[in-house]
């Protein structure tokens with residue numbers, strides 16, 4: 001792949017200096033099994049994730065890409081402390097993740113807003129749970145509402161907003177706690193193509209300013225390439241990390257239309273091929 005470094009190792013960075021800072025997120029040999037029922041009605045076990053390991057550096061934006069059912073959401077939920085894994089470890093900034101944490105925030109595909117609350121009350125909700133006073137939390141919420149481009153809509157209700165605007169509210173809400181890691185599960189999948197592209201661009205600018213570490217789940221090869229520093233490609237069930245691809249576009253991608261570059265088509269084709277190959 002011209003200009004890109006393709007790694008076969010499990011999620012390590014190319015040429016990483018062993019003396020450099022520890023990764024923000026360290027996933028080691030994470031295996032997750034679900035108990036299911038076989039056709040015969042007998043209890044059975046399904047391996048959703050099989051020995052997944054990856055390191056993600058502070059400020060990186062990494063995509064998890066793979067077929068439906070390969071365990072992307074499960075991995076994200078494990079990272080958020082919402083689901084327990086059976087083997088391996090997940091460490092975020094030196095601390096093992098065992099339960100939900102305030103500094104690990106999720107953004108959901110279906111926005112997950114509270115319909116009876118205004119935009120500002122939705123965005124301020126996590127701070128309300130943290131028992132922050134009303135004036136202060138509304139001030140913080142207003143700042144993030146502006147960051148996501150919704151200034152003027154503070155007193156609107158979710159049903160008065162378009163899908164793209166509702167997802168901006170979801171992003172603002174996740175940012176209010178200044179999370180160490182933002183976990184995004186197909187956040188733009190429910191949007192039409194044009195809205196999706198403009199949210200991708202706007203979110204990249206927000207990420208560039210805030211420098212939050214982001215783990216971004218997507219089905220879309222194009223979205224993964226536009227958004228990420230690295231794309232982690234999973235095998236179909238059981239989910240294993242097959243390859244990690246370093247973006248050939250680097251941080252420049254934030255201010256450029258990388259879709260128009262010849263490398264983009266080449267990368268897309270290579271990833272498509274990888275997703276089609278039988279797992280080894």
Ligand SMILES: Nc1ncnc2c1ncn2[C@@H]1O[C@H](COP(=O)(O)OP(=O)(O)OP(=O)(O)O)[C@@H](O)[C@H]1O
Nearest residue numbers: 034035048067068069070071072073074075219237
């Ligand atoms: N609570 C559960 N109980 C049993 N099986 C589950 C549970 N959650 C997920 N699974 C199974 O684990 C596998 C991985 O599911 P997961 O939702 O993580 O996939 P995904 O990669 O996010 O898929 P999609 O792209 O469709 O969202 C699937 O086979 C799914 O049926």
Ligand SMILES: [Mg+2]
Nearest residue numbers: 072073074185
């Ligand atoms: Mg999913």
